[in-house]
Amino acid sequence: xxxxxxxxxxxxxxxxxxxxxxxxxxxxxxxxxxxxxxxxxxxxxxxxxxxxxxxxxxxxxxxxxxxxxxxxxxxxxxxxxxxxxxxxxxxxxxxxxxxxxxxxxxxxxxxxxxxxxxxxxxxxxxxxxxxxxxxxxxxxxxxxxxxxxxxxxxxxxxxxxxxxxxxxxxxxxxxxxxxxxxxxxxxxxxxxxxxxxxxxxxxxxxxxxxxxxxxxxxxxxxxxxxxxxxxxxxxxxxxxxxxxxxxxxxxxxxxxxxxxxxxxxxxxxxxxxxxxxxxxxxxxxxxxxxxxxxxxxxxxxxxxxxxxxxxxxxxxxxxxxx
Amino acid sequence: xxxxxxxxxxxxxxxxxxxxxxxxxxxxxxxxxxxxxxxxxxxxxxxxxxxxxxxxxxxxxxxxxxxxxxxxxxxxxxxxxxxxxxxxxxxxxxxxxxxxxxxxxxxxxxxxxxxxxxxxxxxxxxxxxxxxxxxxxxxxxxxxxxxxxxxxxxxxxxxxxxxxxxxxxxxxxxxxxxxxxxxxxxxxxxxxxxxxxxxxxxxxxxxxxxxxxxxxxxxxxxxxxxxxxxxxxxxxxxxxxxxxxxxxxxxxxxxxxxxxxxxxxxxxxxxxxxxxxxxxxxxxxxxxxxxxxxxxxxxxxxxxxxxxxxxxxxxxxxxxxxxx
Amino acid sequence: xxxxxxxxxxxxxxxxxxxxxxxxxxxxxxxxxxxxxxxxxxxxxxxxxxxxxxxxxxxxxxxxxxxxxxxxxxxxxxxxxxxxxxxxxxxxxxxxxxxxxxxxxxxxxxxxxxxxxxxxxxxxxxxxxxxxxxxxxxxxxxxxxxxxxxxxxxxxxxxxxxxxxxxxxxxxxxxxxxxxxxxxxxxxxxxxxxxxxxxxxxxxxxxxxxxxxxxxxxxxxxxxxxxxxxxxxxxxxxxxxxxxxxxxxxxxxxxxxxxxxxxxxxxxxxxxxxxxxxxxxxxxx
Numbered sequence: 001x002x003x004x005x006x007x008x009x010x011x012x013x014x015x016x017x018x019x020x021x022x023x024x025x026x027x028x029x030x031x032x033x034x035x036x037x038x039x040x041x042x043x044x045x046x047x048x049x050x051x052x053x054x055x056x057x058x059x060x061x062x063x064x065x066x067x068x069x070x071x072x073x074x075x076x077x078x079x080x081x082x083x084x085x086x087x088x089x090x091x092x093x094x095x096x097x098x099x100x101x102x103x104x105x106x107x108x109x110x111x112x113x114x115x116x117x118x119x120x121x122x123x124x125x126x127x128x129x130x131x132x133x134x135x136x137x138x139x140x141x142x143x144x145x146x147x148x149x150x151x152x153x154x155x156x157x158x159x160x161x162x163x164x165x166x167x168x169x170x171x172x173x174x175x176x177x178x179x180x181x182x183x184x185x186x187x188x189x190x191x192x193x194x195x196x197x198x199x200x201x202x203x204x205x206x207x208x209x210x211x212x213x214x215x216x217x218x219x220x221x222x223x224x225x226x227x228x229x230x231x232x233x234x235x236x237x238x239x240x241x242x243x244x245x246x247x248x249x250x251x252x253x254x255x256x257x258x259x260x261x262x263x264x265x266x267x268x269x270x271x272x273x274x275x276x277x278x279x280x281x282x283x284x285x286x287x288x289x290x291x292x293x294x295x296x297x298x299x300x301x302x303x304x305x306x307x308x309x310x311x312x313x314x315x316x317x318x319x320x321x322x
Numbered sequence: 323x324x325x326x327x328x329x330x331x332x333x334x335x336x337x338x339x340x341x342x343x344x345x346x347x348x349x350x351x352x353x354x355x356x357x358x359x360x361x362x363x364x365x366x367x368x369x370x371x372x373x374x375x376x377x378x379x380x381x382x383x384x385x386x387x388x389x390x391x392x393x394x395x396x397x398x399x400x401x402x403x404x405x406x407x408x409x410x411x412x413x414x415x416x417x418x419x420x421x422x423x424x425x426x427x428x429x430x431x432x433x434x435x436x437x438x439x440x441x442x443x444x445x446x447x448x449x450x451x452x453x454x455x456x457x458x459x460x461x462x463x464x465x466x467x468x469x470x471x472x473x474x475x476x477x478x479x480x481x482x483x484x485x486x487x488x489x490x491x492x493x494x495x496x497x498x499x500x501x502x503x504x505x506x507x508x509x510x511x512x513x514x515x516x517x518x519x520x521x522x523x524x525x526x527x528x529x530x531x532x533x534x535x536x537x538x539x540x541x542x543x544x545x546x547x548x549x550x551x552x553x554x555x556x557x558x559x560x561x562x563x564x565x566x567x568x569x570x571x572x573x574x575x576x577x578x579x580x581x582x583x584x585x586x587x588x589x590x591x592x593x594x595x596x597x598x599x600x601x602x603x604x605x606x607x608x609x610x611x612x613x614x615x616x617x618x619x620x621x622x623x624x625x626x627x628x629x630x631x632x633x634x635x636x637x638x639x640x641x642x643x644x645x646x
Numbered sequence: 647x648x649x650x651x652x653x654x655x656x657x658x659x660x661x662x663x664x665x666x667x668x669x670x671x672x673x674x675x676x677x678x679x680x681x682x683x684x685x686x687x688x689x690x691x692x693x694x695x696x697x698x699x700x701x702x703x704x705x706x707x708x709x710x711x712x713x714x715x716x717x718x719x720x721x722x723x724x725x726x727x728x729x730x731x732x733x734x735x736x737x738x739x740x741x742x743x744x745x746x747x748x749x750x751x752x753x754x755x756x757x758x759x760x761x762x763x764x765x766x767x768x769x770x771x772x773x774x775x776x777x778x779x780x781x782x783x784x785x786x787x788x789x790x791x792x793x794x795x796x797x798x799x800x801x802x803x804x805x806x807x808x809x810x811x812x813x814x815x816x817x818x819x820x821x822x823x824x825x826x827x828x829x830x831x832x833x834x835x836x837x838x839x840x841x842x843x844x845x846x847x848x849x850x851x852x853x854x855x856x857x858x859x860x861x862x863x864x865x866x867x868x869x870x871x872x873x874x875x876x877x878x879x880x881x882x883x884x885x886x887x888x889x890x891x892x893x894x895x896x897x898x899x900x901x902x903x904x905x906x907x908x909x910x911x912x913x914x915x916x917x918x919x920x921x922x923x924x925x926x927x928x929x930x931x
Contacts, residue, residue, distance in 0.1 A: 048508035061826050091828035103819040108841035121828055158596045169823070188365040189535050189579045193592030215509060218538075222581035222590065245583060259513035260583050263541035263565050277478045278508075 003075070004036035005209050006060065006177055011069030013055050017282060028281045029055040030066070031233050034308065037177070042203055042210040044224035044241065046217060046256070050278055052233040053213045054099075057179040060211065061096045062087065073177070092122050095170040096179040100186055101162035105154040111138075111165055112150045118172045137168040141198065160191035164198070171202060178202075181213045196223050217260045221245050226314075229253045232279055232289040235308060239315030249317040252290050288320065296321050327496055327529050328354040328377070333390035335376040336369075336553075336600075344600050345388070346372035348553035351627075356496070359523065359530045361544030361561060363537045363576070367597055369553040370533045371420075374499045377531070378417050379407045395496065413443045416490035418483075420502035425486060426474040432460070432485055433470045436492060443493055459488040463518055480511035484518065491522065499531045504539075516543055538580045541565040546633075549573050552598050552608035555627055559634035569636040572609045607638070615640060651845065654923045661923075664915030671909055675725040682716075683707075686723040686876045689714040699888075701897070708897045712888040720876055721901050727877040728909070731789050731796070731862045736855030738797040743804030743850055750805075751812025752835050762809070768802035777861060781870040792871055796858045804850040811846050815839050845924035852917040856910050863906050878902035 011033045014026035030052045037043050045053045059066045062078065071078050078090055098104040105114055115134045119125040125133045131150075138146035141164040154162055163183060170178055180199060184192040200223060202208045214220050220227050221241050228238040229252065237250040248254045279285050279292055287304050291297040300320055308318045330352055336345040346369040354360050364370045375381045377392055379399060392399040394415065399407065419425050427435060436456035440447055457467050463484040465477075474482055483503060490498050500519070504512040520543065523530055534540055540547060540561065547561040549570065557570040568574045575593035595612035598604050604611060606621035613620065619639050627637040655661045674681060683705075689696050696714040700706055708717040746765070750758035780795050815821065816839060824834050840847075865871045866879025869887075873880055885891070885899040 048510065058822075063822060063825060086828045086830070088828045091826065094826075096823070096826045098819045098823065100819055104823050106820040106838050106842070109837075117824070117829065118827055121830075160596065166823075169827075173827070188597075189537065190365060190575055190593035191596075193579050193581075193590045194594060197589075197591070217509075218581050218583040221583065222587060255510060257583065259509045261536065261539040261542050262583055263538045263580075264582060264585070277480065277511075 005039045005074060006211075007034075007036040007070075007072040008056075008060075009034050009070040009072070011056075011059060011071060012067045013052075013059055013064060014067045025282050028233050028284050030059065031284075032305075032308075033069070033230075033233075033235055035228055035235060035238055037209055037211060039176070039209055040203060040207045041226065042200070042212055042224045044220035044227045045211060045213045045230060046215065046220050046227055047230035048215060048278060050232070050281065051230040052281075053230050054181055055233075056230070057096060057181050057211060057213055060177075061094060061179055062090065088122060092173045093176045094179065095173060095175040095177075097163075097166050097170050097181065097183045099182040101159050101166055102154065104166050105162055107154055110151050110153055111157075114154075114165065115150075115169055115172065118169055122173050124173065133172070137172045138165075140171065141165070141168040142194075143168070159187050160195065163187060163195055167195075167198065167202075171206070171208070174206075175208060177209045177211070179211045179213075182215070183212075184219070185215070192219075199223065217245065217256055229256065232284060233281055234289050235316075235318060236290065237315075237317045237319075238308075239312070239317075243312075243315055249311055249315075249322045250290075250319050251294050251296050251321075255293075288318075325356060326353040327356045327395060328531075329391070329393040330377070331391040331393070333373075333376065333392060334388040335372055335381065335386065335390075336388065337372075337382075337385045339384065339601070341601050343388070345603075346553055346600060347376060348603075349390075350553070350555055351390075352548060352555065352558065354497070354529050354531065357523070357527045357529055359520075359532065359543065359545045361540035361547045362531060362533045362550055363535065363540050363547065364550035365535055365597060367552075367600070368550045369600075370550050371501055373550075374417065374501045374531065374533055377499060378411060378415065380411075380417070409443070412439060412490075412495065413493045414495050415497040415499065416493070416495045417499045417501065418486050418490050418503045420505060426482055428474050431471050431473055432456075432477075436460075436485075436489060439489055439492055455492065456488075459492050460485070462491075462522060463488045464514075478511075480507055480515065483507060483511075483515060487515070487519065487522075491526070491528070494526065495528060497529045497531070499533070501533045502535070503532075505534065505536070512539075537576050549576065552603060553600060554608060554624070554637065555635075556609065556637045557635070558627065559631075563634065569630060569634075569641060570609075570638045571613050571615050571640075575612075651923060655919060658919040658922060660915045661919030664912040664919065667908060667912035667915075671725055671729060671905075671912070674722055675729050678722050678726055682719040682722040684716040684719040686720045687715065688719070699895070701895075708901060709895065711884060711898065717881075717898055717901070720881055721878070721905065723876050724878045724881055724902065725905070727789060727875055728859060728862065728879070728906070731793055731877070732855045732859035732909070735793050735796045735800065735858035735862070736851050738793065739800040739804060739854040739858065740847060740851040742797065742801040743808055743854070744847055746801070746805040747808025747812055748835050748839065751809040752816050752831070752839060758809075761805070765802050765805050765809075768799070769806060773799045773861075774864065777865060778868070778870060781865055788872060789875065792862055792865060795865070796861045800854050800857055800861070804854055808843065808846060808850065811843050812839055815842050818842075845920050849917050849920045849924075852913045852920070856913040856917075859906060859909055859913075878906050 011030055013030040014028055017025040017027060033056060045056060047053045055064065058064050060071060065079060073090065073094065083089060112134060115137065116130045119130050119133050134150060135146035138149055143149045143161060143164050184195050187195060196219065199210065203210060212223055224241045226239060227241045227244040229236045229244065229250065231252050237244060237248065237253045244253060245257060248257060279289065285292050287302040288306050291301040294301065304320060306318045306320045308316045310316050311322060330350060333347055333350045334345055335347040336343060350373065362370050362373065375385065376387055387400050390400065433453055433456055436459065437449060437452040440452040440455060457470055460470060461467060465481055465484055469477065477485065504515055507515065519530065532540065532544060544561040546559065547564050548555045549557040549572065551572050557564060557573045564573060565577065568577050578590055579592045581587060581590050593612055598608055598611065604621065607624055610616050610620045617639060625637045625639050625642060627635045628642060630636045630641045696706070696710050696716065698710065698714045699712050700710040702709045706716050706718065708721065710716055746761050750761040776799050777795055780798065784791050821834060821838050824838050862877065863879035863882065866877055867882045867886065869883055871879060873883060881902040882899060890898040
């Protein structure tokens with residue numbers, strides 16, 4: 001394989017617990033997260049809420065500086081590059097699409113004044129050219145004719161249209177990597193596929209790589225080349241999409257799979273049951289983070305933190321029992 | 323089938339707004355048998371929540387039932403006095419809300435809230451007895467009895483939702499309406515709750531109206547399924563049959579919006595466009611502007627929901643008069 | 647969005663009432679020489695000296711003071727300084743509160759620690775005694791020192807409230823998007839955050855103007871202001887000093903008191919209206 005566009009090596013992100021007193025407690029939002037992403041690849045990051053998947057995206061987007069570990073983009077450690085504080089060079093290459101299409105757009109601005117910023121910040125167009133550029137990206141995301149949308153305020157558009165505007169803003173700087181944080185989960189079901197297909201289209205046509213975050217396994221299978229499963233801040237399994245779904249190794253991946261709705265089967269008892277809840281990340285479980293809920297866990301799992309091991313070429317699993 | 327516990331006839335309900343009347347539920351009829359699990363699927367703004375609130379007579383101040391009947395156990399609830407309705411609520415029919423986790427009072431213990439519900443409806447029940455019943459109910463929804471005196475913030479989201487289900491069931495109602503009860507929860511938790519509901523329904527034989535936008539979940543768990551679009555039911559029938567052979571173009575589009583977990587991955591498309599503004603609904607079929615198979619007749623008059631097969635109804639001209 | 651808010655503001659009954667009262671005072675202040683029968687410091691006219699401590703008569707509708715000034719004229723002219731001090735202090739206070747709130751709410755860190763610390767001190771010290779202490783150390787001539795004293799003691803609440811609002815807005819996703827895009831932090835503050843707290847800024851202006859009007863009246867009333875200035879506060883001061891209450895000269899102390907109350911009410915009403923507009927939970931359908 002060619003050189004990866006993005007590589008995370010043992011990245012950890014610990015947030016201090018806010019509150020009274022001088023407790024040195026931290027939330028272990030990410031621990032030992034390592035993966036890489038090839039150019040033009042879509043990697044789906046799947047997990048439940050609180051699994052650390054959004055934190056992973058934010059760390060890559062330089063919204064949080066990780067506690068430890070390395071993030072290498074295009075061969076350079078993004079936190080050690082000599083650059084100005086805003087790091088425009090990196091920002092032009094890596095953009096993020098957020099979950100809430102309403103929340104990601106400033107309600108006090110028109111679409112025009114929202115979409116002109118990327119061009120002006122990165123000096124991609126002169127003041128005179130901006131309007132033409134905005135119209136161009138609006139057409140690219142299917143908001144046609146652009147004249148009908150350019151002077152609207154966000155509250156005048158539907159959720160699906162707003163998410164298109166968000167995508168338009170992200171692609172307007174011609175990024176290499178897009179971090180998509182559950183971009184369809186707040187949209188109506190009938191337009192989710194349209195947005196997902198659009199994301200795929202930009203990969204196919206522009207070669208944009210994606211880190212696609214979702215909690216929907218079926219959606220991940222549809223869109224992604226590879227799937228990475230996170231649980232309680234750690235990567236549990238990563239491999240080719242079809243393999244992770246059909247031949248999952250990790251008990252947690254199996255659990256997720258059996259919990260997903262399967263209309264084709266009709267209601268039936270799923271073979272796997274999970275006890276308990278997602279553990280607190282202030283005091284994460286010793287050993288394997290999943291052992292508190294795992295049907296296969298034994299004494300060893302409580303003690304040892306399993307390594308992310310390669311089971312097959314390109315398929316890694318973090319479990320002692322595999 | 324057993325007798326019908328709920329029969330809704332030509333129900334029109336909605337809201338009075340500054341811009342005129344908004345008919346969120348427009349001429350809707352269906353019935354529900356005892357012990358049956360009906361799923362209502364639709365996107366946001368299709369009127370599915372309004373329907374739920376109308377049945378419970380819990381519409382907000384500016385909401386009202388314009389016409390139609392809601393016959394619950396043979397009695398028309400429309401026009402009933404508030405006091406009588408209040409007696410029926412929780413006692414005979416109850417509801418689990420989407421944001422149920424926030425519906426719990428944060429400063430009261432779980433036990434107190436359960437006991438309150440019981441004392442409000444069963445005059446003279448002693449606190450001790452009520453507590454005992456509350457403990458039983460929590461056990462039914464798999465919450466350890468030692469959590470009885472916990473405050474809501476000490477419970478996880480899934481647990482709170484299960485407490486709400488316990489609260490909805492505590493008076494042994496005949497009908498429970500669930501409005502997106504698992505939407506805010508993770509898949510694993512959702513699965514556990516769905517399993518619990520199914521288990522309890524078989525045990526206590528209550529009917530369920532389950533409302534969600536997640537069609538793949540509904541197909542799996544419902545007996546019959548109603549697909550709503552812009553205030554109307556546009557397709558109705560047995561869940562598996564609708565899944566296997568959707569008739570209405572909207573249903574087909576919805577089915578085409580959920581990629582499967584197993585099996586072939588062809589191209590999935592969704593439905594371009596957006597639902598109509600219910601303040602100014604289109605003259606003909608409400609799906610007309612987004613429909614791939616629209617014909618001339620479609621924009622003249624909304625097609626009726628008519629039988630197209632065994633226990634199967636569709637509101638589409640494609641199935642009325644052989645235009646196929 | 648901001649246009650919508652203005653429209654809602656004008657449609658709001660409370661806002662309208664407050665605005666009407668305020669405009670009346672502004673008209674009175676601007677056209678004082680035309681409205682008032684005499685000059686504020688006039689004690690005689692062609693007909694001779696004015697009587698001292700006169701009751702209301704057809705010539706002096708609200709009577710005269712112990713020095714023979716026409717009370718109605720003083721009341722009308724007093725509107726000018728009272729409004730001026732109130733609004734200028736309101737503007738300065740709001741500006742300081744906004745600047746500090748934006749800086750400490752968005753940039754956080756050390757700057758925020760320092761500003762928040764000073765802010766807390768000013769919040770804990772009871773403001774009236776502070777005003778008195780500061781005012782008695784500087785000799786007050788003219789209105790500028792009063793404005794400065796009131797501004798110095800008045801910014802803390804606004805800064806605290808604005809800071810917390812800025813903190814919450816800066817967690818919104820559109821601010822994160824701007825950061826990911828590499829937007830200049832100052833542009834983020836003024837372009838992304840500021841328009842979203844406009845209603846709070848307006849509310850801060852209304853409350854601090856209200857506080858300034860009352861603060862000014864208090865200062866003047868207890869004699870720490872410039873007693874020779876013509877304001878409603880000094881009117882009350884002279885009325886009190888000359889035992890107007892004792893011999894029940896209501897025409898002397900009641901009108902300025904009422905006017906202070908009325909002007910305060912107009913700002914309070916507009917403040918309520920802002921609350922109603924920006925908080926959809928109270929907004930009527």
